[in-house]
Amino acid sequence: MQLFVIRHAAAVARSPSLPDASRPLTPKGRTRWKRAVRGLESQEITFDRIYHSPWLRAVETANALARLARETVVTGELVRRPTQALLDHLEGDRVALVGHQPWLGELVGLLLFGDPGAGARLMLKKGAVVWLEGEPRASGMRLLASLTPGVLRTLGR
């Protein structure tokens, strides 16, 4: 499996009047992410499935990516610590996960090193993509690339 771990694009700041799950992308976040998606497209990257969290910023991020995918699946597994249940859930040869820190970092740590704590050293910016390959289990994957938002946007020009 090729797994693309994607942190949602830039979202509005936390506020007491806005539930965390309902925070939308900022206009700049939306525009920049669209350019980043063109960057993925320029590399002929497509997905069998995109799994995304139900929180609005991830929904918007996945929505912009959806034209590169055959199917999208919403899952609450992406708004909690990664578990084997999430990994067992994944179907397809090329799969994208759109979610949130710190859980995505923990997931990458688990998949690369068998240690979710190792993911704390991963700098995963908003709109960044970590590209992995292998079996979706602890220590089952290797890193193919870590693509910052800037690199993706450059590819999308």
Add this chain to the structure above:
Amino acid sequence: MSDATGEGIAVGRWLRHLEQQVPIARAGVDPEGAHQVRVAIARIRVWLALGGWRVLDDDLRWLRDRLAAIRDVDVELQQEPPPRWAATLHRRHARAQRALLATLQDERLPSALLALSCLPSIPPTRARRMLPRMARAVLACGHVARRSNRDLASLHRLRREVRRLRFALEWLGEDATELVKVQESIGTACDFGVVLRDLGARHGRGVRRYRAKLALGLSRAQRQSRIALRRACPYLKELASCSSS
């Protein structure tokens, strides 16, 4: 009642309806529960299309597909089948209900409901831009249905497109009475067609008479759907030729 306000078209009312009907469908006592879940899903899918949302449609389609089996059996049981065939249908219903229960307990459902509740309202101008394309889809499917002598698959497609356009108009708070008539008549024809297809080549006491009753019902419903669609044609052509505003 319109869901369109000055701030846009919110999904709230139909999302609440879906949330209320899920426990009824889960209980499996009242067939209307499963039917209302499907109705809510169909309306919300149109709302997503009006807002340009690609995500969440697959999740709703997943839920709808798993309701299809039980809905088909409910439709057949409403036709008062002969006793032996009815017994087969009741057994099928029990199996479908068990499968439905598993689906309604899947975490994908509450995740989809949460995601939908977070989506912002849709600007009516954006929604209105979708209407001409939807109307053209109805006209195109109507043409195919006529040419194929109204085979079941083409009728289903036509019904689906009519329903989409009807729901889109209702989301915008516009009158869709003509389309309701078309949808209902095609729907009746489709229901008869499904039941006849499922009955297949079965024999048995009362089956021949039952089959004849269904065939007559199908013929009448097809005639009514032809008339209703012909009456709605000028309106559809006007919608299809509207430029976005």
